[in-house]
Every structure is written in structure tokens, then in C-alpha cells.
Amino acid sequence: MIKKSQLVFVPLPAIGHMVSTIEFAKLLIKHNEHLSITVLLIQAPFDSAVHSYTHSLTSSLSVPERLRFILLPTHRDPHANSDQSSHPASFIERLIESHKPSIREAVSNLKSGPDAIRLAGFVVDMFCTSMIEVANEFGVPTMVFFAASAAFLGFILHIHAIRDRENVDTTALNFKESGTQFAIPSFANLVPASVFPTAVLEKEWDSFFFNRAKELRKVKCIIVNTFEELESHAVQSFSNGDLPKVYPVGPILSLGEDRFSKMVQEGSDVLAWLNDQPPSSVLFMCFGSRGYFEDGDQVREIARALERSGVHFLWSLRKPPPDTVTAPGVYAYPDLAEVLPEGFLERTAGTGRVIGWAPQAQILVHEAVGGFVSHCGWNSVLESIYYGVPIATWPLFADQEMNAFEVVRELKLGVEVSLDYRMGFENRGKSGVVSAERIEKGMKEVMEEESELRKKLKEMSQLSRKAVMEGGSSYTYLGRFIDEDVLN
Numbered sequence: 001m002i003k004k005s006q007l008v009f010v011p012l013p014a015i016g017h018m019v020s021t022i023e024f025a026k027l028l029i030k031h032n033e034h035l036s037i038t039v040l041l042i043q044a045p046f047d048s049a050v051h052s053y054t055h056s057l058t059s060s061l062s063v064p065e066r067l068r069f070i071l072l073p074t075h076r077d078p079h080a081n082s083d084q085s086s087h088p089a090s091f092i093e094r095l096i097e098s099h100k101p102s103i104r105e106a107v108s109n110l111k112s113g114p115d116a117i118r119l120a121g122f123v124v125d126m127f128c129t130s131m132i133e134v135a136n137e138f139g140v141p142t143m144v145f146f147a148a149s150a151a152f153l154g155f156i157l158h159i160h161a162i163r164d165r166e167n168v169d170t171t172a173l174n175f176k177e178s179g180t181q182f183a184i185p186s187f188a189n190l191v192p193a194s195v196f197p198t199a200v201l202e203k204e205w206d207s208f209f210f211n212r213a214k215e216l217r218k219v220k221c222i223i224v225n226t227f228e229e230l231e232s233h234a235v236q237s238f239s240n241g242d243l244p245k246v247y248p249v250g251p252i253l254s255l256g257e258d259r260f261s262k263m264v265q266e267g268s269d270v271l272a273w274l275n276d277q278p279p280s281s282v283l284f285m286c287f288g289s290r291g292y293f294e295d296g297d298q299v300r301e302i303a304r305a306l307e308r309s310g311v312h313f314l315w316s317l318r319k320p321p322p323d324t325v326t327a328p329g330v331y332a333y334p335d336l337a338e339v340l341p342e343g344f345l346e347r348t349a350g351t352g353r354v355i356g357w358a359p360q361a362q363i364l365v366h367e368a369v370g371g372f373v374s375h376c377g378w379n380s381v382l383e384s385i386y387y388g389v390p391i392a393t394w395p396l397f398a399d400q401e402m403n404a405f406e407v408v409r410e411l412k413l414g415v416e417v418s419l420d421y422r423m424g425f426e427n428r429g430k431s432g433v434v435s436a437e438r439i440e441k442g443m444k445e446v447m448e449e450e451s452e453l454r455k456k457l458k459e460m461s462q463l464s465r466k467a468v469m470e471g472g473s474s475y476t477y478l479g480r481f482i483d484e485d486v487l488n
Contacts, residue, residue: 007119008106037066093130129216130215145225153222154234195404249474282369286316287374292319300339314352319339393414393418393419417434
């Protein structure tokens with residue numbers, strides 16, 4: 001007889017990480033009736049999107065059985081300034097560290113109750129790996145839910161191995177300007193230094209990045225939000241060497257629902273506008289929950305490109321938030337005429353819409369959408385593949401440059417506006433202005449009808465759906481994870 005087991009989840013309080021982590025928890029509950037999950041929610045003090053999402057989780061009446069949410073008490077950081085001028089790496093590290101006492105207490109309560117279920121382990125975010133310390137205190141293993149790509153996971157582990165074994169200070173090398181290409185086992189092609197993630201290019205991220213990579217090697221296994229057919233080379237690269245087991249179980253997406261129902265209602269006029277457009281005729285441009293341009297010249301170059309291309313478009317344009325931590329999701333320009341070329345809105349009134357926040361999944365699934373200019377956050381990449389919408393890549397920060405390189409050069413599922421545009425983490429620093437001519441070229445390429453790219457993406461879209469169905473590759477890996485690492 002199989003005994004019931006429970007897992008404790010500790011997600012990072014960042015919306016792009018939280019949503020996929022919670023969807024993974026729901027997937028586990030649905031997959032196996034002997035499993036229950038308690039999610040410990042850390043509150044992000046300056047992120048209204050995370051606050052709204054955590055509130056919706058803890059107050060929802062439709063939460064699946066055997067899935068419980070506990071909102072941890074807020075801990076004030078005495079070292080953090082109110083304007084969040086400290087570097088994000090140190091802010092994240094202190095935020096996680098400050099919640100360890102309340103996590104210890106919550107887990108102790110779970111284990112000591114009269115109906116306590118066997119604790120099988122912690123499942124933590126890729127940035128919360130310091131929770132290994134707490135899991136060890138309870139005598140259970142730590143497993144990581146990795147919300148980025150398998151190729152990026154391979155990069156992290158490879159860079160750590162170089163530093164650890166050869167004592168090379170990777171940040172001392174001027175990667176971005178070197179023009180050098182590197183052999184990374186999880187990539188089939190040589191990877192140019194210009195697309196390395198921010199964590200390797202900025203000294204402030206060095207210790208944070210190195211510590212997380214070091215801890216990743218100590219966990220029991222790593223669950224990755226990808227599928228084997230998409231990243232076959234990367235997945236196979238983990239079979240060599242002394243590494244934790246890797247389970248590709250994606251694509252894990254938030255389908256058929258939205259975490260911001262009020263905003264969906266506000267965006268319903270956008271969906272109504274799409275209903276009036278011809279199939280595959282609209283170019284959707286959106287840069288994620290933290291995507292914006294501080295430079296007005298760049299906004300005007302985008303507008304010029306849209307007007308010159310003549311494509312129908314839906315452009316999610318948001319102004320910078322009031323500080324570097326708050327997500328800009330709802331920060332629409334009160335007067336678009338201030339940032340757009342004179343007369344642009346009037347001249348494009350029949351072909352396009354400029355909006356603030358956008359219900360991305362609902363837009364991508366719409367039959368009128370034929371292309372997607374994207375920042376290449378991994379969740380957005382997976383959504384575009386699942387819905388079969390080609391990407392024109394325009395990364396901004398974090399791992400997005402590496403994702404853009406993978407989409408265009410490795411997977412050949414997108415076209416390039418840019419691969420190495422970089423604004424630094426939270427838009428610190430700039431890469432210059434991308435010209436209207438370059439943007440227009442990418443727009444036209446991604447909207448090309450009957451292209452080989454579009455055919456290939458349609459095939460991968462079908463594979464992504466099969467992967468999560470019974471008998472599919474991700475479904476099988478999920479079962480192995482439960483049988484070998486949770487219930488065993």
C-alpha cells in the first residue's frame with residue numbers, strides 16, 4: 001500500500017516564477033492522489049502583481065484538494081532602504097534569509113499535527129536554494145523547480161564548474177565586449193559572450209549567482225519547465241557527469257484562466273478589436289511583466305517601424321515604474337501623444353492599437369495574431385510555442401538574451417530583432433537604440449505567411465501539447481519524479 005506524502009513548496013515572490021511553480025503544484029496533485037502540497041508564500045513588499053496573485057490564491061474557493069497555501073508574515077529588512085536602492089541580488093538574498101524562521105515554524109506545524117502526513121521534501125525555486133539548510137534540519141531532500149530553460153540550467157552548472165575546478169573569476173573577463181564564443185555542453189552551437197546572462201556580466205550578481213549554482217549541485221533533482229522534444233540537446237547533456245537528475249515536465253502554462261481577472265475585463269475591448277481582424281494578420285508586441293523602455297527615442301523608433309511596415313499591430317507600451325522593484329504591469333502612459341511621434345495614433349487608427357497592460361495568453365491564442373515581438377522571458381517563449389505564434393526576439397535583461405539566442409540559433413523557431421540588446425537587471429544601463437529599419441525587418445520576417453519558420457513552429461506546437469498528455473514525454477517524466485523522488 002502506497003503511503004500518503006506531502007511536499008513543501010517555496011516559490012520566489014516574482015510573478016514569472018510564481019505562476020509556473022503554482023501550476024506545477026496543481027499538476028502534481030492532479031497526477032497522483034497520494035500526494036498533498038503546502039505552498040509557503042513569501043510576500044514581495046513592493047510588487048503589487050505578486051500581492052494580487054498571492055491574495056487570489058489564499059482567498060480562492062476553487063483551489064484543488066490537497067493543495068494548501070500559507071501566506072508567511074512579512075519581515076521588514078532593516079538594511080533595505082525604502083526606495084530599494086540596494087542591488088536586487090542582495091535584496092533577494094536577504095528576503096529569502098529573513099523568512100527562514102517562519103518557514104521552520106510552518107513546517108514544524110505541518111509535521112506535528114494529529115493528521116500529519118509524511119514529509120517527502122522541499123521543492124524550492126531556483127533562487128531559493130539556500131532553503132537546503134532548512135530542509136536538512138527536517139531530514140528531507142531539497143528539489144528545485146527551475147522556471148527557466150534547460151539550456152540555461154546547463155549554462156549555470158557549466159560556469160560554476162569552470163570557476164570551482166579551475167578557479168577562474170568569470171566576472172573578471174569582459175565577456176560582453178570580447179566577441180568570444182564559448183562551448184557550453186547544453187548548447188549545440190558556440191555561444192557568444194554577448195548573450196551571456198546579466199549575472200555573469202555584473203560584479204554585483206557574482207556571489208549570488210555562484211552560490212545558487214553551487215547549491216543546485218547539492219539538490220536531489222531539478223524539475224525544468226521545458227519538454228524533451230524542444231530542448232533535446234540540452235536535456236541529453238545532463239546525462240553526462242556528476243549532476244542531479246533532471247526532469248523536463250513542461251510546458252507548464254497557466255491556461256484557461258488569468259491571475260488578474262479585473263485586468264482581463266478591462267482588456268476585453270482589445271479582444272473585441274482582435275475579433276474584427278483577419279486571421280494571422282496582427283503583430284503583437286509585448287515585453288513582459290517588467291518590460292519597458294526608459295529611452296523615448298527607442299519608443300519612437302518602434303512607432304516608426306510599425307508605421308513603415310504597414311502591419312496590423314497590438315502594442316503593449318508601458319512607462320517605467322516609480323522604483324526598480326515594482327513591476328510596471330499596470331503603468332500605462334496617461335498621454336501616449338507625449339512619447340509617440342506626432343500624429344502616429346491618428347495615422348495608424350485603422351491598423352493598430354497601443355495599450356498598457358495586455359492579457360498575453362488570451363491574445364496569443366487568438367486566431368488574428370500572426371507574430372509576437374517578445375522580450376523572450378521563458379514563460380513567453382513557451383506560450384508562443386504552445387500557441388504556434390512565431391517570435392521576433394528583443395531581450396532586455398536577466399536570461400532573456402540567452403533565450404533569444406536559443407530561439408533563433410539553436411531551435412530556429414524565431415527571427416531576430418536583437419539577440420544581445422541589454423538594459424541590465426531592472427533596466428540599469430543601456431544598449432543603445434535599435435533602429436526603425438532593423439525593427440521593421442524583424443517585423444516583416446516574423447509576419448511572413450507560409451514560411452518554413454511558421455511550419456516548423458506549428459509542428460513544435462503540436463509536440464508541446466502531446467508532451468503533457470498521457471503517454472507523452474513530460475507526462476512520463478512527471479510520473480518518474482513522483483515515483484522515484486517523492487513517494488519512494
